[in-house]
Amino acid sequence: MTVEQTSTGTALVGAELERTCTQFLYREAELLDESDYSGWFGTCLSEDLEYLIPIRTTRERSAGISEFSREAFHMKDTYASMRLRVDRLLTEHAWAEDPPSRTRRLVTNVRVRELAPDEVEVKSYLMLHRSQWDTADYDLLVAERQDVLRSEAGEWRLRRREVLLNHTVLGTANLGVFL
Template sequence: MSQRATQKPDHELHYECVSFYNHEAELLDTKELEQWLELMTEDIRYDMPLRVTRDRGSDRSEFSDEGFNYREDWSTLDARIERFQSEFAWSEDPPTRTRHFVTNVRVKDVDGDELSVKNNLLLFLAQGEEADGTTISAERHDVLRRVDGELKLAERDIRLDHTVLPMKNISVFF
């Protein structure tokens, strides 16, 4: 097969992934959380391990295997969404305004119906009348799975660039 023939499907796949992430960001930014949850597989694993500062040269990961800001599955994501939309989500009154900027989408591996994809996230948050917002950056390690011809999120590992979250609570999704 020619070089051109092997590159074209990669470009199409990359475009499909970018389109998926653009749609996901729009759903999150417009607070359409039930529709966002529909982008997940039923066996979703949605994790944000704690970042741990290590000495240079350490062979240990900068991310904890035991401590997490998030460690979610379908049922816990669904429960959080239900709570955020209830009158008891005091941390979300007034609601947080978000803008998800997803960049540097890289398809790392294709294994049957599953794609390993890395992407960078810059998340801007503002709430109420505060003059300054909060900016959070991360790299996300995702597994996208094709289900009935559509891409769905099967795994997300959110690797923050921060060791301490610059926010009072985690009432948004990454």
Template sequence: MTTNRAIEALDQERLPVELAWRVEQFLFREAQLLDERRFEEWLALFCEDASYEAPLRVTRERQVDSELSPTGRIFWDSKQTLGVRVQRLCSDFAWAEQPPSRTRHFVTNVRTSRADGVIRARCNLLVYRNRGEDPRADLYSADRLDELVEEGEDFRIRRRILVVDQANLTGNSLSVLL
């Protein structure tokens, strides 16, 4: 399924209320892990074959099929490349993170469904980021679609598509995990 089609719609089979609640709790816990800089625990939430992509938003005229670039990405990570990012954040070589960013991930408007054995969770994401004593903060707003697989009583992220609302990202560096 293409990125554009995956973001456009959730399939019609809604989840039972208890399962939808468990999905929400999983997403909230994941956000907390990032805010507490527990990056290795966060990485463990991904399947080994996971894909995490953030397509570029392209500003175009009306009557265009999509505002998303069919090929350009802000990033397109596998679990292995996410692992490299996490290793770097946990090392002394993350100079862009000295001092470390303070983040707050707000996950809202969670909508869930199931198709072909995969749980889909679409949500709105707002990430607040502040560093050091700087009074300014960066805000990143996005539409996010996760494909989750059940693993016992928990979930693993198989695919994540993050569509950032800004066409041009602000901030000195995007060294935090969204």
């Protein structure tokens, strides 16, 4: 694989690797927007998955510490707990998703950095539009996602995702959808 350095020392990956990672993110968004949770779980997630959405707090600039908690999370899941979430969404007991949300995920600003021959870090921006019922109300969530993708049997799988929400207060009643 050809990796070039920029003037800032950041490693650039080849266009083909960047394209395949971007296509993975687009396909994942499509599966989730189509409510194909079984397909998403079965084709996108690695068995050693870490899925984190830390709580964001407002801090003074001079504090010099991250706005994102390392102890409190909106979601802190593993492959096993994500399996439970997906299984529940497929039953009549997923009350937060009855009726199901209508979602559209916009994935943009994809940046790829090689970590190992079979593992990459992929940063992207996400905007999620979500509506339910027959109202004009909707939720709009914006975040940066910091993912680690691993090639398993020739296919990319999500090994780790940290979702850094722009919001300190969520304007949604629940997080019954995946980011």
